[in-house]
Amino acid sequence: MELLTPEFGLVFWMFVAFACLYFILAKWAWPFIIKSMEERADLIDKGVAYAQEAKSHLDNAKAEADKLIAEARGEQADILREAAKMRNELIEKAREEASEEARKVGLAAQVSLEQARKEAEKQLRTEVGDLALQIAEKVIRKNIANDDAQRALVDQYLSEVEAKN
């Protein structure tokens, strides 16, 4: 039964030892350790919250960037479409203008050709008339070059020839 009866001296010293330990630790250790650990826990919590916020920001930024890129792509497509349209219009216009010009040039050429032909015809007519008159003069040995009646006659003949042709 010796084990079950508390020894007075040991009870006394245990009380003293515990009291000393309590006052030392309660004064210098526990509050400080608790405070430090809680501060660190807060810091870690804050760090986690901050990281989460930063991550959500980053995610948002990515979405925003994607949106911007999509918008830019759309604009780019619009611009390209516009440009293609404009180019086509320009080409169309240029083509029209060119064809108009060509038509005009062709017309002018026709006119000048007609004129030249008329000129040539006229000249030919004159020369042929002259030639015929010379021939006729030679035939009749008579200068009828200045005879207007003759000339008119020849002219008439020539017109007939021309009509036949």
Next chain:
Amino acid sequence: MKSKIITAVVALVIVLLMGMGYKSAADHRAHSGTDGSFNVKETIFEHLGDTYGWEVPFNHDKSIPLPVIVWGKDGLHCFMSNRISGGETYDGFKISTSEQYHGKVVQVLDDGTEYRPWDFSITKNVAGLFISAAIVVLMMMSLKRWYVRSGMKAPRGFKGALELVFDFVYTDTIRPIMGKHAPKYAPYLLTAFFFILTMNLLGLVVIFPGGANLTGNIAVTFVLALLTFIITNLSGTREYWKEIFWPDVPLMLKCPAPIMPLVEVLGLFTKPMALMIRLFANMMSGHMVVIVLVSLIFIFTTQFSVGVGSVTTIFSMAFSLFMLMLDILISFIQAYVFTLLSTIFISMAIVEPHAHEAK
């Protein structure tokens, strides 16, 4: 294969040598014993109990002397324990061999009777208490120094383990139970936890700084339980006392004969009593089993032969190793259980009236 054979041979030689060592030790003990045989009971109680000096390994006759402080019939006496170690009388004091005061310092009066003085000796257990307290202070101060020096960095190594245990006890146990009262009671609970844990673990170390069976001594657990009892009842609210003397039970149970109040008042004392006995019995039985297992070697060696003793050694050592492992676990569990139950008892005493109505 070859190395295995060498290991086996070396192990066998060691076991035989150990057995012979035990034999000689047992013989030595047997010769010095009064009845000529190995006294198991005496050995066990000597190791579980308290002594005036601190025994050293491999030498039973010499021990580290510790101060003996006694208040006898004629005032205060202080001397070192080695003056009375071998049954000698110093200044009228000796270690009693009588039935009543066995192993304690007594004053031999003029008429030859023994008088047990007020004994404030720094015995092995008291020295163990101081060493444990010093270790706790050193550990906690080193942890505090870490916070002062390194601020927000997490501690590594031993300090990290210490912080883990601290966090487990304070953040995960005391704070959730106590709530806003935690900072007020945490110093006591934490001091109790770390003091008990250190004493438990130090008790498992068999040589000098350890070896004192502190928490397996009822005086130590008595003081701890008494402190919890005092704190619980000093911080008891009106609601707590009302619950004891006028609990919420049918009138029959409390009016003519105060059955429930009686049970509640009994509960006041049984709760700390259970704390005291639980810690004491757990730690003491752990020590006792290990000592009995080791004693088996001596018993078998003296009773039979060195061979039997050697074989016993193997089993005894295996079982005591297992028991010591278990004791390490129990050291933590019991320190934790004591703290947890103290926390719960105190938190039950600081109950608020509205919390009760909400139930």
